[in-house]
Structure formats: structure tokens, C-alpha cells
Amino acid sequence: MSDLTPKPNFSASVQASGGVGSAPVPTTEHGDHLLHDDHDHEHHDQHWLWKYVFSQDHKQIAKQFLITGMFWAILGGTLSSLFRLQLGWPEGSMQWLTPFLGHWIQAGKLNPEFYLALVTMHGTIMVFFVLTAGLSGTFSNFLIPLQVGARDMASGFMNMLSYWFFFISSVIMFSSLFIETGPAAAGWTIYPPLSALPQAIPGSGMGMTLWLVSMVFFIVSQLLGGVNYVTTVINLRTRGMSMSKLPLTIWAFFLTAILGILSFPVLFSAALLLVFDRSFGTSFFLSDIYIAGQALSNQGGSPVLFQHLFWFLGHPEVYIVIMPAMGMVSEVLSTNARKPIFGYRAMIGSLIGISLLSFVVWAHHMFVTGMNPFLGSVFMFLTLIIAVPSGVKVFNWLATLWRGNIRFTAAMLFSIGFVSLFISGGLTGIILGNATLDIQMHNTYFVVAHFHLVMGSSAFFGLFAGVYHWFPKMFGRMMDEKLGYIHFWLTFAGVYLVFMPMHYVGIAGFPRRYYAWTGFDAFSQFADMNKFISIAAIIAFLGQFIFIFNFFYSIFRGRRATQNPWNSTTLEWTTPIEPGHGNWPGEIPAVYRWPYDYSKPGSDVDFIPQNVPLSQTQSSNLPYEQEMAD
Amino acid sequence: MAQSTTLQSPAAAATHDAPRTGNWDGGNEPFKASYGKLMMWFFLLSDAFTFAAFLTTYGMIRHKHEVFTGEAKDFVFSTRWWPIPDHVFNAFPGMGEANVPLGFVALMTMILILSSVTMVLAVEAGHRMDKKDVQKWLLWTILFGSTFLLSQAWEWSHFIHGHAEPTIMADGTKLFGANLAMNQYGPVLFADLFFFITGFHGTHVFSGVCLLVWCFIATTNGTFEKRGHYEMIEKIGLYWHFVDLVWVFVFTFFYLV
Numbered sequence: 001m002s003d004l005t006p007k008p009n010f011s012a013s014v015q016a017s018g019g020v021g022s023a024p025v026p027t028t029e030h031g032d033h034l035l036h037d038d039h040d041h042e043h044h045d046q047h048w049l050w051k052y053v054f055s056q057d058h059k060q061i062a063k064q065f066l067i068t069g070m071f072w073a074i075l076g077g078t079l080s081s082l083f084r085l086q087l088g089w090p091e092g093s094m095q096w097l098t099p100f101l102g103h104w105i106q107a108g109k110l111n112p113e114f115y116l117a118l119v120t121m122h123g124t125i126m127v128f129f130v131l132t133a134g135l136s137g138t139f140s141n142f143l144i145p146l147q148v149g150a151r152d153m154a155s156g157f158m159n160m161l162s163y164w165f166f167f168i169s170s171v172i173m174f175s176s177l178f179i180e181t182g183p184a185a186a187g188w189t190i191y192p193p194l195s196a197l198p199q200a201i202p203g204s205g206m207g208m209t210l211w212l213v214s215m216v217f218f219i220v221s222q223l224l225g226g227v228n229y230v231t232t233v234i235n236l237r238t239r240g241m242s243m244s245k246l247p248l249t250i251w252a253f254f255l256t257a258i259l260g261i262l263s264f265p266v267l268f269s270a271a272l273l274l275v276f277d278r279s280f281g282t283s284f285f286l287s288d289i290y291i292a293g294q295a296l297s298n299q300g301g302s303p304v305l306f307q308h309l310f311w312f313l314g315h316p317e318v319y320i321v322i323m324p325a326m327g328m329v330s331e332v333l334s335t336n337a338r339k340p341i342f343g344y345r346a347m348i349g350s351l352i353g354i355s356l357l358s359f360v361v362w363a364h365h366m367f368v369t370g371m372n373p374f375l376g377s378v379f380m381f382l383t384l385i386i387a388v389p390s391g392v393k394v395f396n397w398l399a400t401l402w403r404g405n406i407r408f409t410a411a412m413l414f415s416i417g418f419v420s421l422f423i424s425g426g427l428t429g430i431i432l433g434n435a436t437l438d439i440q441m442h443n444t445y446f447v448v449a450h451f452h453l454v455m456g457s458s459a460f461f462g463l464f465a466g467v468y469h470w471f472p473k474m475f476g477r478m479m480d481e482k483l484g485y486i487h488f489w490l491t492f493a494g495v496y497l498v499f500m501p502m503h504y505v506g507i508a509g510f511p512r513r514y515y516a517w518t519g520f521d522a523f524s525q526f527a528d529m530n531k532f533i534s535i536a537a538i539i540a541f542l543g544q545f546i547f548i549f550n551f552f553y554s555i556f557r558g559r560r561a562t563q564n565p566w567n568s569t570t571l572e573w574t575t576p577i578e579p580g581h582g583n584w585p586g587e588i589p590a591v592y593r594w595p596y597d598y599s600k601p602g603s604d605v606d607f608i609p610q611n612v613p614l615s616q617t618q619s620s621n622l623p624y625e626q627e628m629a630d
Numbered sequence: 631m632a633q634s635t636t637l638q639s640p641a642a643a644a645t646h647d648a649p650r651t652g653n654w655d656g657g658n659e660p661f662k663a664s665y666g667k668l669m670m671w672f673f674l675l676s677d678a679f680t681f682a683a684f685l686t687t688y689g690m691i692r693h694k695h696e697v698f699t700g701e702a703k704d705f706v707f708s709t710r711w712w713p714i715p716d717h718v719f720n721a722f723p724g725m726g727e728a729n730v731p732l733g734f735v736a737l738m739t740m741i742l743i744l745s746s747v748t749m750v751l752a753v754e755a756g757h758r759m760d761k762k763d764v765q766k767w768l769l770w771t772i773l774f775g776s777t778f779l780l781s782q783a784w785e786w787s788h789f790i791h792g793h794a795e796p797t798i799m800a801d802g803t804k805l806f807g808a809n810l811a812m813n814q815y816g817p818v819l820f821a822d823l824f825f826f827i828t829g830f831h832g833t834h835v836f837s838g839v840c841l842l843v844w845c846f847i848a849t850t851n852g853t854f855e856k857r858g859h860y861e862m863i864e865k866i867g868l869y870w871h872f873v874d875l876v877w878v879f880v881f882t883f884f885y886l887v
Contacts, residue, residue, distance in 0.1 A: 239657030240649025
């Protein structure tokens with residue numbers, strides 16, 4: 001057996017086997033998956049409507065999710081800028097916004113009801129539409145088939161439905177912004193009785209109804225997407241791609257999808273019960289209410305029950321948001337540190353641990369509801385255990401960077417930024433997870449700062465890292481790195497400048513969801529701090545337009561990508577630069593090794609793709625690998 | 631990276647050292663189930679959580695209400711305590727005011743369980759590619775399913791119209807039957823939960839019957855025969871059994887305890 005030839009070009013070898021564009025219609029290894037066979041033969045000259053709009057191709061659907069998510073992110077950011085204006089300059093005139101906000105500006109002041117609507121919609125949009133649908137919708141769709149070696153998702157049709165249900169949900173939620181009584185205003189957690197009684201506030205009328213209807217469509221979309229992701233990972237892995245050879249991205253998407261499948265239905269139940277309370281006179285969440293001089297007949301229900309149901313979704317939801325980001329960051333860090341991910345199995349184990357724990361900690365959002373203190377301490381105990389798998393992940397990321405041959409690409413910067421934000425935000429989680437401390441911190445800006453760092457901004461950083469890293473695979477071109485650096489530093493500095501001071505005002509007791517605080521002497525001393533936060537937030541938000549420009553400019557004018565621009569080991573880089581429907585023109589590559597063979601001792605190149613057989617890497621094989629190769 | 635000699639192509643190498651082919655090593659179906667069947671399982675898992683949330687709601691709300699502590703024979707309907715099911719569900723169609731505690735619902739449950747049996751037989755006939763038998767057992771399943779739905783309609787209608795004897799409220803008004811805002815049997819949430827949960831389950835049965843009718847049509851016009859397998863019936867069957875299983879829980883919570 002001969003040794004490796006010096007400086008081999010793996011990507012070229014793959015091209016040689018596949019033959020870009022010249023290959024015949026692919027045949028699939030999974031003969032019994034009708035879908036793949038059917039598709040590839042028929043639709044080569046598709047009408048643009050089926051190719052770009054009602055596409056069943058996972059890559060196209062991923063782009064649809066991404067673009068829709070970006071639209072929502074801009075809108076969500078705009079809303080936050082509006083309420084930051086109010087918080088930074090509570091006495092200032094907002095007359096100039098009248099052309100945009102119409103009757104929500106009265107006598108130069110922002111309507112207080114509308115302020116509540118703004119924070120509600122900001123939360124709803126960011127958590128569900130951007131960081132759930134926009135993040136895992138984009139990357140689960142895009143990366144799962146490419147990285148496990150499949151032609152497409154298990155069911156392309158259901159995948160398409162998943163996007164269009166999301167689209168309908170988006171249209172409904174968007175339209176609720178324009179109705180006369182305004183959108184939902186009971187906070188993104190929509191606690192009854194406020195959300196259940198249309199007479200309580202204008203935002204609990206039509207706006208709340210549309211919110212609930214929109215979320216029902218959203219949940220259906222999540223379910224359709226989720227079962228697809230899970231079954232694709234289970235059934236459609238290519239030959240050799242065992243679960244312990246899966247890239248960590250796929251493990252993260254897989255577990256995220258399971259979390260979604262198990263937690264969203266409970267939100268569905270809560271939403272349906274709430275619909276009945278609102279529209280059909282039931283009393284599930286209502287009891288003993290006296291409103292507008294009138295006693296309601298509803299008896300026996302429990303608003304705390306709603307909180308239990310909501311947070312049974314709500315807590316796994318934050319992991320639905322953060323885990324895909326964790327997966328992508330692991331991948332980007334390893335690739336750009338040119339080192340195997342440290343503790344691959346520990347990384348999988350900690351993802352599984354986080355997934356399991358995420359279902360048994362929900363009541364830590366409810367320490368002040370009057371729950372039994374014993375129950376509180378159980379939830380506190382379980383909550384603090386999450387610090388263990390989270391710590392494992394953080395140390396593994398740091399150990400991956402340690403003495404790496406680091407390339408500071410834009411994606412890498414955002415990944416390192418992610419680790420930084422996750423640590424900073426995670427530490428305050430330990431404080432908030434303590435039932436006794438939480439009584440002091442509850443509903444202050446400390447909480448706002450905590451979750452914006454640990455799940456909001458971190459997940460956004462993961463999203464950015466993913467876009468910068470996989471952009472060449474999506475559009476066949478590179479994003480501009482210089483603009484990427486500017487974008488990173490503006491965002492990174494911006495996030496810390498916004499949320500660090502917020503911790504400070506939060507500890508001092510500054511409450512969230514207050515329209516104005518000028519009537520409280522205790523909080524007036526934070527006027528400057530609030531102004532500072534607002535300015536930082538608005539600048540950081542404006543900085544995102546650099547990314548938007550970079551994104552759209554690069555789609556058309558970016559530098560052309562090579563087949564494997566980051567010298568990465570995973571399967572998506574073995575496809576043609578712009579993969580067509582079916583992903584690989586020839587046979588799907590088989591997999592022989594784990595996805596992190598970076599800088600392997602004995603190898604002449606610092607990466608060995610997963611599809612290179614062990615027999616071709618004699619010089620770098622470990623003893624047990626050599627045994628398998630012989 | 632400099633272009634240089636390329637490696638042997640992976641396709642050729644595959645013959646030399648083939649990737650591992652264990653159950654979970656990729657390129658196969660680790661659960662020996664098609665993606666469609668897996669999807670149905672995961673959907674059912676999800677749906678189970680929906681029902682679990684409703685039944686948890688039931689448990690929590692019922693726990694909040696008072697329990698009647700006296701002798702069962704002294705029980706009277708009151709908004710103060712949760713009713714004893716034997717007193718609520720004691721009517722039987724065509725038997726007027728006869729007292730048959732849980733008789734009708736037992737029959738309904740029996741019918742639904744029977745429909746599960748015929749469903750299994752339809753799936754089994756599908757494995758044998760026996761079109762005639764598939765049609766026969768599907769029809770029986772549809773019949774039992776529809777009968778269950780009609781029985782539930784009767785049960786609801788009786789529940790809504792109420793017993794011959796009204797409940798006298800605190801302010802002296804006589805109350806018959808139930809709606810979502812009040813009822814003669816007990817606290818308002820008793821009827822709310824009854825309508826909501828049995829209604830949600832009934833909607834599932836209704837969807838199931840619709841799916842079975844569609845399966846029957848597809849069997850009759852030979853769609854499945856052309857496909858070479860009756861897997862669709864197996865998938866719908868999974869759903870049908872799940873809905874039956876949920877009924878066992880609903881039955882236990884509303885009628886037995």
C-alpha cells in the first residue's frame with residue numbers, strides 16, 4: 001500500500017468522481033424513497049413559480065426562510081428602536097414619527113398602549129419568527145440534507161408546506177400591526193387574564209385574536225418542519241454516516257427539532273384554551289375577576305395554569321433558539337481553528353443533557369407566582385444543573401480555540417463572539433435561577449439583559465456566523481470580509497454597551513415593561529444610563545444594515561466561491577459550487593471518518609474530508625483506523 | 631491550495647474499504663421503518679403532548695375544586711363540588727329516565743375498541759395485499775368509528791339538554807343541562823372541560839374517519855395496489871390506535887375517577 005501522495009487536493013478528487021454538470025441524472029441509494037426518484041427526473045425545466053416560489057428543494061426553502069427571517073429581524077429591530085426612543089427620552093417629542101405611526105402618536109407622545117404593543121411584538125417577532133423559524137428553519141433545511149448526505153429532505157412537499165404555513169402565519173402577524181386597536185400588547189408571554197379579556201386593553205381585542213391565529217399556523221409549520229428534520233437525520237444518512245460521525249450542527253438541529261415536536265404542542269393547547277376563554281365564554285384561566293365596575297361570572301379557572309402550559313413550551317423554546325447556534329458555532333470554530341472540536345462526544349452528551357433538562361425547569365420563570373417554595377427549590381436545583389452541560393460546552397469551545405491555527409474570518413469572529421456572549425449571559429442565569437435571588441430580580445431589566453445576552457444576541461451571533469460561513473454554499477459567492485469585520489465589531493461592541501448597563505439598572509430595581517419611569521424618583525437617576533443604552537441600541541441596529549447590504553450585494557456581485565473555500569471536512573463542500581436539485585450530480589459520497597479531521601498528525605494537509613477512505617490516509621491513520629483500512 | 635495529483639476517486643475506493651454497514655451506520659433505515667411511518671410516530675408523540683396538556687389542565691382544575699365528602703347516595707348536584715360521574719352520565723338512549731350509570735359510555739368505548747381490532751385486521755390484510763379484505767375491514771372500522779361519533783353526539787345532546795330533574799340554583803332558578811357558561815351538574819369548569827376535551831378527541835376521531843374513507847377510496851380504485859404496498863393504511867392505522875388510546879385516558883378521567 002502506497003503512502004499518501006504529497007499535497008493532495010481532496011476537493012478536486014471529488015469533482016473528478018462526480019463531474020460537475022456532466023453527470024447523468026443521479027440515482028439514489030435509498031431506492032425506496034420514492035420522492036427522490038420522482039423528483040430528479042421530472043422537473044428539470046420547471047416553471048419559475050415552482051422553482052423559486054413553491055419550491056420543494058430544501059436549499060430554496062432554506063433561502064425563503066432566511067429572507068423572511070431577515071425581513072422580520074429588521075422589523076423587530078425597528079420596533080425596539082422605537083421603544084428605546086421612548087425609554088431614552090421619555091419627555092422628548094415624537095411628533096416626527098407621526099407619518100409612520102399615525103394615531104399612535106398623540107400630542108407628540110407615544111401612546112402608552114402602543115408602547116406595550118411594541119415590546120410584545122418585538123419579543124414575539126424575535127423569538128418565534130426570527131430566531132426559531134429564521135434560524136433553525138434556514139439552517140436545518142439547508143444543512144441537514146447536505147451534511148448527512150441526502151438528496152433532499154424526507155418529504156419535500158411537507159417541507160414546502162412548512163414554509164408556507166410560516167408565511168401565512170407571518171402575514172397574519174404582520175397584518176395585526178395595522179389594525180385600529182393595535183397588535184397584541186400583553187407581552188410575548190400573553191398571560192391571561194390580561195390577554196383573555198378583550199375589554200382589558202385595546203391590544204387584547206382583535207390584535208390578540210390575530211396573534212393566536214398566527215401562532216397556530218406557526219406551530220403547524222414547526223411541526224411539519226420538525227418531523228421532516230428528525231426523520232431525515234434518522235433515515236437518510238448516507239452510507240457510513242453513523243450517528244457518531246455526524247457533524248455537531250446536525251446533532252444540534254436534530255435535538256432542536258425533537259424539542260420543537262414535544263414542546264410546541266403544549267403551546268398549541270394553551271393557545272386553544274385561551275381562544276375558548278376569549279371567544280366562547282369558558283373559564284379555564286379565569287376566576288374572581290372584577291373589571292370596569294363589573295364582576296365576571298367566570299369561576300374556578302387558574303391563570304397560573306396558563307403560565308405552566310406556556311413555559312412548558314417557553315423554556316425549551318429558548319433552547320430551540322440557542323442549540324442550532326451552538327451547533328453551527330462548534331462547526332465554525334473547529335474549521336477555523338484548524339483543530340478537531342474538543343470533546344466531540346462530550347459536546348453531543350451536553351446537547352442531549354440540555355435537551356432533557358430543558359423540559360424540567362420551566363417553573364423557574366414562575367418563582368413569584370406563589371408556587372410552593374419546596375417546588376420552587378426543586379426547579380431551582382434542576383435549573384442550576386443546566387450550568388453543567390453549558391459549562392462543558394463553553395470549556396470545549398475554549399479548548400478548541402486553544403493553540404489553534406486560528407483564521408479570523410467573519411464567521412469565526414461571530415462564533416468567538418457567541419462564546420463570549422454565552423458566558424456573560426449564562427453567568428447571570430445562575431443568579432436568576434436562584435429562587436431567592438429571583439424574587440428581587442424578577443421583572444427587572446436584569447432579566448431583560450440576561451436573556452438578551454444569553455439567547456437573543458448569542459443566537460443572532462450564531463445566525464450571522466452561519467450566514468457568513470455557508471453563504472458560499474448558498475449563493476456560490478463570498479460575502480465581503482471587510483464589511484463583515486465592521487459588522488462584527490459594531491454589533492459586538494453594541495451588544496455589550498446595551499446590555500451591560502441594563503444589568504446595572506436592573507439590579508437597582510428598574511422594572512421592565514414600564515412605559516415611563518419619570519414619575520419615580522428612585523429611577524430618575526438612571527436617565528443618562530437609559531439614554532446611553534438607547535443610543536447604543538440604535539447604532540447597533542443601524543449597523544445591521546451593513547450586513548443586509550453585504551448580503552444582497554454579495555448575492556449578485558460577491559467574489560465567486562471555490563468549491564471548498566474554508567477547507568472544510570463536511571459533505572456539503574463535496575457538492576458542486578452551486579448544487580442543483582438532488583445535491584450531488586453523481587453518486588452520493590460515502591463517509592469513512594468523523595467530521596473533524598483537522599490538522600491530523602501525519603497528514604500533509606490540515607483537513608481530511610469525511611468522504612476520504614481510510615485506505616488513502618495511511619500516514620495519518622490511528623492504529624484502530626489502520627485496522628479498519630486493512 | 632496547489633493543484634496536484636488527485637487521490638483515487640472515492641467511488642472506486644468504496645470497493646476497497648467499504649464504509650461500515652451497521653444498523654445506525656447510515657444508508658439504511660435504523661428502525662426498519664420508512665420515513666413516512668417515522669413521521670407519523672413523531673406526529674403522534676407531538677399530539678400526545680397536546681392531549682397531555684389538556685389532561686393536566688383537567689387534573690389541575692379539578693384539584694382546585696372541592697370534593698363531595700358525603701355518602702354517594704346523598705349526592706346532589708351543586709356548583710360547590712365536582713360531580714360524581716355516575717350521577718351525570720346515567721342515561722341510555724331509548725330507556726327514558728332509567729338509571730344506567732356509565733352504561734352508554736361503556737358501550738361507546740366497546741365500539742371504539744372494536745374499531746381498533748378491525749383496523750388491525752385491515753392492516754394485516756394490506757400486508758397480504760388482499761384488496762377485498764382490506765376493503766371489508768376498512769368499512770367495518772369506518773362503521774364503528776362513525777357509530778362512536780354518533781353516540782358521542784347523543785351523549786353531548788343529552789348532556790346539553792340535561793336531566794328531567796333540574797338543579798335549583800342558590801338564587802332559586804331552575805337549571806337544566808349545560809353550556810360553556812353554566813351547567814346543572816357542578817362547577818362551570820366541569821362542563822367546559824367535558825366539552826373541550828371530549829370535543830377535541832371527537833375531532834380527532836372525525837379526522838380519522840375522513841382519512842379512513844379516503845383510504846377506502848384509494849384502495850378501491852387500486853392506488854395502493856399500483857404502489858405495491860398498503861403502507862398508507864398502516865400509517866392511518868397508527869393514528870387510529872393512538873386516538874383509541876387517548877380515549878382510554880379521557881374515559882378514565884371523565885367517567886371513572
